[in-house]
Amino acid sequence: MDEPWARGARSAWITLDASALAANARALRAVVAPARLGGVIKGDAYGHGLAALLPALHAVTDVLYAITAGEALAVRRWEAAAGAPRRELLVIGALTVEEVVALARADVAVVLGDVGLLQAAPALREAGLVAAIHVHVDSGLGREGLSPDDLRAALGGGALARVADAMRVEGVLTHFADTEDVTEQAYAHYQLARFEHGARALAEILAEEGLPPVRVRHVAASAAGLVLPQSRMDVVRAGIALYGLWPSRETRISARQVLGALPTLRPVLSWRVRSQLVKTLPAGSDVGYGCTHRCLRDTRVAVLPVGYFDGYPRALGNRAHVLVRGHRAPVIGRVMMNHVLCDVSGVPGLADGDEIEAVLLGQDGDETVTADMIAAWADTIAYEIVARLPAHLRREVRGALPESVPTPA
């Protein structure tokens, strides 16, 4: 990234630990087996950086789930270039007809989230392609998917049979609305019943029309995969947990109950920045926009060239700390677009003019700043903290790249 506008961001970088990713995949497999392990790569691999992490993600999962055609085709291009085997790949987001054709050509399955997808049949026919489709049942999230009650009206009566030369129903799925925010899974049980109702209607339609039955059923994301055994089915679509973050505090409490012991999840991502300037401000100085912090005594300040443009939330002003040489350094004043100031007076052995490295997210000595801590300071969830890390931050991959696991057919 050599564009001048990204210059400041060059001082900040993200390190991705491939060994941690492999360990998370092993830990999750131990929990969800015999279900297969799927990896969700949407949102630029949860902000981690798909381009950098794809070789590792590809190696440790059996199936990859993308939200856009672009992500899925990027996986296919990488596989071709690297000589890697083709992973089973599914796009769970909405698509244009052109995208459905391109994906079918690349052997990527697509989701039927509404009947509009059937309109891709003529273009597929023309191209001599048969798209693998997974029918999404809206069991209670209210996002994409056919309501179980409408499924027969939408897909029965010959609707699937008429497109059978262009579309083959391979899978059926749903997505939970309320598995992370609770320790009682009442709504998930309701959704499982609704899903079964929809899956049964689909199975009946396929049988009536002499079409092959569904091959794969998948409903669980990370939280359900961990705490709701009956949701694991054929594949668990693991996103956040694969990246080493817990979906929520409630999921962690439930997992301890359900599994007896907690699987160890290791955060894959850490984030550092090199200081722009270390200097001492005299007692009484005001710091940052709005003068929201006043130094009570002579204060050694590190100016860090990273700000909300780079994904460090503005809400962290006067709330967060970063780590410098294993010590906490409080963020003082407001977070700016390209700068953060922190108080490094408590860091031993520093002098004005030194260049330091600050850990914004990650471990330093005995201290750790987690994505959950940043999320709590910013009044949000860890998903948002990592997913908003921008593409312009440099990514480094560390740790042994795991060996590719064989994918059972």
Ligand SMILES: *Cc1c(COP(=O)(O)O)cnc(C)c1O
């Ligand atoms: C994002 C997403 C997932 C993964 O969710 P996590 O909580 O990150 O594991 C799974 N399935 C669907 C449909 C999703 O949109």
